[in-house]
Amino acid sequence: MSASRLRASSFAPLLWVGPAMALIALVVLWPVVIMIRTAFQHISPDGFILGWAGWRNFRYLFEEPDLYGILIRTVIWVIVVVAATMLISLAMAQLFNQNFPGRRVARWALIAPWAASVMMTSIVFRWALDPNNGVINVFLHDIGWLARFNTDASDWLGSPGTAFAWMMVVAVFVSIPFATYALLAGLQSIPTDIYEAAKVDGAGAWRTYRTITLPLLRPAFVVALLINVINVFNSFPIIWEMTRGGPGHQTSTTTTFMYQLKQSYIGESAAMSVLNFALVMIVVMLYLRATAKRREDI
Amino acid sequence: MRLTCRTFLAGGLSAALALTFGLLGPVSAHADTVLTVVAADYGTGPKDSSQIYWQKIADDFHAANPSITVKVQTVNWNDFDTKIQTMVQNRQYPDITEGDYFSNYAQEGLLYKVSDVMTDPSNLMPAFTKLGSYQGAQYGMPFTTSSRTLFYNKKLFAEAGIAGAPTTWDELMTDAGKIAAKGHIGYGMPLGPEEAQAETLLWLLGNGGGYQDASGKWTINSPQNVETLEFMTKLVKAGDTEPNPGTKNRAAILEQFAQGQIGIVNGITTLLPIIKSAGALTDADWGTAPITGKAGPLDSTLGVCDFMAAFKTDGSKQAAIKKFIDFALSDKYQIAFSQEYNLLPGTVSGAAAFSKLDPALAPFMAALPKAVQYPSDTVWAQVKTQIQQQIGTAIGPDPKSVLDSLQQTAEKGE
Missing domain, CATH: 3.40.190.10 (Periplasmic binding protein-like II)
Structure with missing residues (x-):
């Protein structure tokens, strides 16, 4: 075998993956570079670059009086929404793994919140919560829980606390289908003979679930969890459509805040993006570690 | 074998490049001039959308000037400022806007002076000249006015x-x-x-x-x-x-x-x-x-005025823009707009003609010259x-x- 042929064959894989790598470099890596560069530039609100800003954009960002509230709110948003989603999805997946008449229809129905545009779902909820004539308020009024329309009690999206709670409900609602399907796939991959063995050994339902189902479901659970964390962290349409982050920034997360900053302060908005990017990268690292471990397990 | 690989690589790369640059939009190959108008929507629903009003002007204008096509896009008031700002930030300038006007675009040198894109600037309502000006030159053309x-x-x-x-x-x-x-x-x-x-x-x-x-x-x-x-x-x-x-x-x-x-x-x-x-x-x-x-x-x-403004982009469309603005600001369309939305005209001759048609709005018009206005700072x-x-x-x-x-x-x- 000649040396040149050897070199050609070691080059071959690069030629095959080259185009994909070029595409990744152009559409993934290059925007990241631009984002980081923008965070250090002084840019006019109309998009004209006026020079370098050093760390000033970051300083302005950390001087924003609302930033710390927004960061804390983002953490609460992610933890509560993901935790509620995963718990409900565990139960849903268990249910959908049982044989019952109409299971096929029920499984199809579960896709609906996922298939519908999140923006559409958010607008429907915003209308349903209208303080004057929203259907949820009309219902509460009819059963006697709501005394009067156009009051603080009926204005769910007007005050930050109740608005944020309702937005979490919507976020959980649209996140459940994916998590449930991921867990359902995990459940179906557990061999039935293990359950049969457990039955023969006389294990009860709860013990079987805790010692067989949950451990074997772990890989699917971790993947669904981390993907959900990333999705919920980046969630924009729910908050934007329901409150636009208002009043003030009292229902903003870092994602909507970044968008609002962009209107007037592009550099500062890019600094916020860098911070968001760093946070997402941490989660991605966790995800990669989790999936790598899973591969080793197999 | 090698040749195939290289061809494949080249093909893959050019496909990747095409994908990337395809997003930047096709290069216009029209011989005709195309003007884009981005306007705020004053309507309350599809029936009275300003899209209808502007489309009629665009169609009439195209019939009179077949070499110029006008594309109209209306944006609801909630999103109008953000939309224009984003277009400017991305260097995808519209040719003409109608809605809020900001002197910062004049400051950046993005806008035509009114005298460059309108035959008779003295017909614009003088009460709002200052609001539409930057450093003594007028850039915003009063299109419709109102008082609270x-x-x-x-x-x-x-x-x-x-x-x-x-x-x-x-x-x-x-x-x-x-x-x-x-x-x-x-x-x-x-x-x-x-x-x-x-x-x-x-x-x-x-x-x-x-x-x-x-x-x-x-x-x-x-x-x-x-x-x-x-x-x-x-x-x-x-x-x-x-x-x-x-x-x-x-x-x-x-x-x-x-x-x-x-x-x-x-x-x-x-x-x-x-x-x-x-x-x-x-x-x-x-x-x-x-x-x-x-x-x-x-x-x-408080007197409020919405303006038309013309963006320079590459400077090649000035003549077409001038033709269109003269056309759109004619009394006929000023009156049609005022009647459709119960607002007041932005031109002197339009206001004179309109007050004859609708005397009920005369007191609102009289209030305009001494009305308080928003700051005109950038x-x-x-x-x-x-x-x-x-x-x-x-x-x-x-x-x-x-x-x-x-x-x-x-x-x-x-």
């Missing part, structure tokens, strides 16, 4: 036993309280992002305040303004307004007034067709009065955005800190 006034629901006033429209803040609070006690909304206060800067200014004027003093110095956090916000907070806390005004937009409040659920609002003439289409109030059920001030009604109200764009986002939070225990931060935005500039 107080609207009240006579039916609800009678139900609550109130004789006439309020003239002072104390009267307004008493009246709104009586109406609220009957289970309606006393005063509609739209401090949501859509147009909070207008409602806020009307209140500030009532206490001798404003965004700037006579010399153009920013006075957003002046003691009078703090006092004004404190009074507004009192009104909200008493339950005399809709709940959480900081999250309620103008369009929704005007709709609710038209449905007969609100006693008092600061409105515009555009409320007239909304009242008509809602069908809940007859002409005898509502009235207008001067805006209420702390000690008495305002003698000069930083106004940022200040306005911040007011829209933040002023709702000034309704609360600490209005001063919110006004302080707005003042800081204005002074920081860019």
Whole structure:
């Protein structure tokens, strides 16, 4: 075998993956570079670059009086929404793994919140919560829980606390289908003979679930969890459509805040993006570690 | 073998490049000139969308000038400023805009001077020349104008036993309280992002305040303004307004007034067709009065003007833009617009012709020359955005800190 042929064959894989790598470099890596560069530039609100800003954009960002509230709110948003989603999805997946008449229809129905545009779902909820004539308020009024329309009690999206709670409900609602399907796939991959063995050994339902189902479901659970964390962290349409982050920034997360900053302060908005990017990268690292471990397990 | 690999690589790369650059949009290969017009939508639904109004002008214009095609896009008021700003930030300039005008675009050198794109600039309403100017040159062409006034629901006033429209803040609070006690909304206060800067200014004027003093110095956090916000907070806390005004937009409040659920609002003439289409109030059920001030009604109200502006882009379309602007600002279309939305024209000849047709609007027109206007500074764009986002939070225990931060935005500039 000649040396040149050897070199050609070691080059071959690069030629095959080259185009994909070029595409990744152009559409993934290059925007990241631009984002980081923008965070250090002084840019006019109309998009004209006026020079370098050093760390000033970051300083302005950390001087924003609302930033710390927004960061804390983002953490609460992610933890509560993901935790509620995963718990409900565990139960849903268990249910959908049982044989019952109409299971096929029920499984199809579960896709609906996922298939519908999140923006559409958010607008429907915003209308349903209208303080004057929203259907949820009309219902509460009819059963006697709501005394009067156009009051603080009926204005769910007007005050930050109740608005944020309702937005979490919507976020959980649209996140459940994916998590449930991921867990359902995990459940179906557990061999039935293990359950049969457990039955023969006389294990009860709860013990079987805790010692067989949950451990074997772990890989699917971790993947669904981390993907959900990333999705919920980046969630924009729910908050934007329901409150636009208002009043003030009292229902903003870092994602909507970044968008609002962009209107007037592009550099500062890019600094916020860098911070968001760093946070997402941490989660991605966790995800990669989790999936790598899973591969080793197999 | 090698050849194949290389061909494959080249093919793959060019596919990747095509994918990337394909997103930048096709290069126009038209021999015709294409003008893009981005306009705010003044309508309340698909039936009276401004898209229809502009499309008719575009079609008529194309029929008269077959070599020029005009593409029209209308954007609702909630998103208009952001949309234009984003287009500018991305260097995808429209040729002509109609809606809010910002002097910062003139400052950046992005706009044509009015004299470059209009045959007779002296026909533009002179009351708004300064607002549409930057450093002495005019860039914004008044397209439609309006002045604010107080609207009240006579039916609800009678139900609550109130004789006439309020003239002072104390009267307004008493009246709104009586109406609220009957289970309606006393005063509609739209401090949501859509147009909070207008409602806020009307209140500030009532206490001798404003965004700037006579010399153009920013006075957003002046003691009078703090006092004004404190009074507004009192009104909200008493339950005399809709709940959480900081999250309620103008369009929704005007709709609710038209449905007969609100006693008092600061409105515009555009409320007239909304009242008509809602069908809940007859002409005898509502009235207008001067805006209420702390000690008495305002003698000069807020005058608002929406402008046309022409972007230079590569400078090749100036002649076509000039033709179109002359065409669109002709009396015929000015009157059609004013009739459709109950607004006032932006041109002198249009206003003269229109006041003959609709004498009811003559007093609004007379109020325009001495009307108070928004600041014309380049930083106004940022200040306005911040007011829209933040002023709702000034309704609360600490209005001063919110006004302080707005003042800081204005002074920081860019």
